[in-house]
Amino acid sequence: MSRIALVAMVIFLLAGCARSVTRIDPGTQIDLSGRWNDSDSRLVAEKMISQLLNSESFKDYSKQLGRKPAIIVGQIRNKTTEHIDADAYIKKMEMAIYSSNVADLVESDAFRDKLRQERAEQQDFADPKTVAQWGKEVGANLMLFGEMTSETDTYQKKRVVNYTTTLFLTDMETNKRIWYGQEEIKKYVRN
Numbered sequence: 001m002s003r004i005a006l007v008a009m010v011i012f013l014l015a016g017c018a019r020s021v022t023r024i025d026p027g028t029q030i031d032l033s034g035r036w037n038d039s040d041s042r043l044v045a046e047k048m049i050s051q052l053l054n055s056e057s058f059k060d061y062s063k064q065l066g067r068k069p070a071i072i073v074g075q076i077r078n079k080t081t082e083h084i085d086a087d088a089y090i091k092k093m094e095m096a097i098y099s100s101n102v103a104d105l106v107e108s109d110a111f112r113d114k115l116r117q118e119r120a121e122q123q124d125f126a127d128p129k130t131v132a133q134w135g136k137e138v139g140a141n142l143m144l145f146g147e148m149t150s151e152t153d154t155y156q157k158k159r160v161v162n163y164t165t166t167l168f169l170t171d172m173e174t175n176k177r178i179w180y181g182q183e184e185i186k187k188y189v190r191n
Contacts, residue, residue, distance in 0.1 A: 034189035049096035070104040074145035106140040157191040
């Protein structure tokens with residue numbers, strides 16, 4: 001075999017092994033592994049926040065309050081055996097609340113601390129006419145928190161995984177639970 005033919009064959013083989021990447025719509029549902037994924041986070045977050053905001057208990061609370069309640073999204077604990085990015089999941093919930101126009105969204109503790117630090121620095125370094133004032137924060141009326149769990153049943157090369165997200169909406173003043181919701185996603189995986 002000539003050198004040119006050998007080089008051509010090597011190039012052909014390497015080109016056949018090249019990775020191909022295609023951009024797709026972020027809303028497209030793709031489930032490669034059967035594990036929790038971005039589609040699951042989006043679907044569950046949007047569905048649960050919609051159920052919460054449209055529940056009679058939330059509407060009654062809002063009516064009694066006389067204005068849009070302010071909600072803070074607290075911790076959503078991942079009690080599954082998988083790595084699930086709870087922060088990304090929480091952001092999807094926050095986006096649904098923010099976009100709803102029936103509740104105000106209050107910053108989480110991590111962002112509040114950064115805002116307070118900036119406000120403190122403004123007291124020394126910013127023009128007094130533009131300084132953000134202390135004591136003007138909106139206090140949350142309600143806190144949303146919860147947990148994610150999963151149960152797995154395996155037999156031979158088959159696996160069923162049931163993911164359950166449970167959320168609680170609680171009044172900050174009274175500790176009274178205003179809303180309680182649960183959503184499940186079940187996946188059947190064959191190898």
